[in-house]
Amino acid sequence: MTRGVPIRLVVVLVVVVAFLGGGLVVVPAMMMMGIAGVSQDDDTGGVSTLSCSPIAQTGNTDVVLTDTQLANAQTVIETGVSLDVPSRGLVVAVATAMQESTLQNLNHGDRDSLGLFQQRAGWGSERVRTDPVASATMFYTGGRQGQPGLMDINGWQSMSVTGAAQAVQRSAFPFAYARWESLAASLVTSVVGDEPLGCERNAVGANLPDGTIGDMLQVALEQQGDPYVWGAVGPDAFDCSGLIVYSYRKVGHPLKIRTAAQMMDNSTIIQPGEERPGDLIFSALGERGSAGHVMIVVEPGLAVQAPRTGQDVKLSEYTIDNVNNKLGRLNASAFADSRQPAA
Structure with a gap:
């Protein structure tokens, strides 16, 4: 059901505000352009691009990923590829890490949770849980005390992305992962297709339609x-x-x-x-x-x-x-x- 739709990058003419603990920034949806960066005039009167980051649209808000978040997403995806995890599993993993940590390798969390996937102490040592490769591997294959990983879940490939994520994470907010599915799909498409993340690759794999209906659904999903x-x-x-x-x-x-x-x-x-x-x-x-x-x-x-x-x-x-x-x-x-x- 996944189909590609253009991702839009924004010329930022407004002050950017912190979102989700500083891991993301959000920009009001203004002056959308097909491909653009944050730009300014150079000394010769031309325009030079200063930065360009993928933006995920969630309702009327644009979520801009940092270089660190992109690098962590790439690690999660490439780790899964090395384990022969199907593409759908890669989407589940990225959506999970986005919800749990906003794709940041956190050294803190709820109680003893740590890392990209906010894994509890039973999953492994502090060093292991804050190692992006090791924590991603555990998400796919299971924790050190027998916690099931994604590949251990019977029928996970026929589950919704949020259902598969919840089967591993057992979160108190089981449907929260759904809001990140289209962003995760775009990142998997970019990495698996060996296409650069950033200005050269401006596509989001989304299972929501483009236009008003898709935007409306994004708003509704954000109210979970x-x-x-x-x-x-x-x-x-x-x-x-x-x-x-x-x-x-x-x-x-x-x-x-x-x-x-x-x-x-x-x-x-x-x-x-x-x-x-x-x-x-x-x-x-x-x-x-x-x-x-x-x-x-x-x-x-x-x-x-x-x-x-x-x-x-x-x-x-x-x-x-x-x-x-x-x-x-x-x-x-x-x-x-x-x-x-x-x-």
């Missing part, structure tokens, strides 16, 4: 971990339809409807197997067929949702039976500007 609150439409809490309203509004495509029932009434019902990213899943169907709950398809079989009171925004697997739930695609009538976003 925020609580369900009935009637909430963000930015820190959501109900099921509120998550959809918020995500579309953040990418400049506001809805003029609010509830799951209204969304179903303004959708074209589609059959299982026809769904694509951005389509909606309607459930808790009443006697008259109106919807009481709604989720967003991320990819066939996987959806992001704000489930119910006591739970947080998360990714969930789904099946469709056309009795208890139905698939729908929002019509132009649902949008305030009367334009249906292209998928």
